[in-house]
Amino acid sequence: MELILLGHIIGDFYVQTDKLAEKKKNSIKYMLIHCLIYTIVVGIGFYELSREIVKTLIILGLIFLSHLIIDLIKRKCNKKVVKYEYIIFLIDQVIHIMILLLIVYIAKLQINNNLMLDALNMKTCVVVASAVLVCWKPASIFVSLVFKIIPETIEQVGQTMKANKKAETEGIKIGSWIGILEREIIFILGLMGQFGAIGFVLTAKSLARFKQLESKSFAEKYLVGTLLSAFIAIVCIVICKFYIQGI
Numbered sequence: 001m002e003l004i005l006l007g008h009i010i011g012d013f014y015v016q017t018d019k020l021a022e023k024k025k026n027s028i029k030y031m032l033i034h035c036l037i038y039t040i041v042v043g044i045g046f047y048e049l050s051r052e053i054v055k056t057l058i059i060l061g062l063i064f065l066s067h068l069i070i071d072l073i074k075r076k077c078n079k080k081v082v083k084y085e086y087i088i089f090l091i092d093q094v095i096h097i098m099i100l101l102l103i104v105y106i107a108k109l110q111i112n113n114n115l116m117l118d119a120l121n122m123k124t125c126v127v128v129a130s131a132v133l134v135c136w137k138p139a140s141i142f143v144s145l146v147f148k149i150i151p152e153t154i155e156q157v158g159q160t161m162k163a164n165k166k167a168e169t170e171g172i173k174i175g176s177w178i179g180i181l182e183r184e185i186i187f188i189l190g191l192m193g194q195f196g197a198i199g200f201v202l203t204a205k206s207l208a209r210f211k212q213l214e215s216k217s218f219a220e221k222y223l224v225g226t227l228l229s230a231f232i233a234i235v236c237i238v239i240c241k242f243y244i245q246g247i
Contacts, residue, residue: 001101002126002130003049004045004104005097005100007041007044010041011042013141014137015038015041016034025078031071031072035067036064038067039060039063040060043060046103049104063099063103066099067096070096070099083149086142086145086148089141090142124243127239127244131239135180135187135233135236136184139179139180140179140180142232143228143232147225150224182202182229183229184233186237187236190233190237191237202226
């Protein structure tokens with residue numbers, strides 16, 4: 001199952017480019033392209049589990065149809081309930097993962113002893129790799145969706161004027177990369193058991209933004225982003241720790 005979850009993360013976030021993600025919002029053609037690519041990526045994991053071509057093809061058909069239906073429903077929901085995109089995002093991911101789990105259960109797929117993933121250390125590597133990938137793009141998307149519901153102040157509106165549009169875009173990109181590095185460093189330090197060092201990471205980030213923190217609106221948004229990023233990284237650490245101890 002670890003391999004299937006890794007395939008889901010790669011197929012739904014990393015193989016899907018930002019351009020494709022934007023185009024599929026208004027085009028069924030690009031929606032079908034995304035679903036096909038996703039199905040192929042996840043299908044590799046299912047084939048490794050079943051090693052049966054016919055069974056794998058049936059499973060791929062189910063994955064393609066279910067993913068397409070869910071994404072179409074998600075697109076309609078996002079258009080009607082723009083304010084709660086981050087909740088729709090979470091529900092969408094939960095449903096996708098539940099369907100994959102259900103398919104594994106119904107198909108009674110088990111890892112054969114001859115397969116490489118049967119080695120415990122390899123399973124651990126897959127889980128850790130999945131957590132690293134979650135802390136990267138999926139977490140960035142979720143944080144950006146949460147930021148959308150934070151009300152804009154007069155000060156923020158002024159900053160979005162056309163004259164400052166380029167600087168604002170660059171600031172968002174830099175902020176996104178800072179958040180990614182923050183989550184990845186916290187995750188690595190957490191796995192190493194160096195929880196005290198996590199405080200230094202957050203302190204260094206705060207020092208870099210010290211002047212901007214004088215603005216109340218920026219300070220509130222900064223705090224939301226920092227705490228949310230740290231929370232996601234800590235959840236990934238806890239899951240990995242429990243999994244490693246469990247095996």
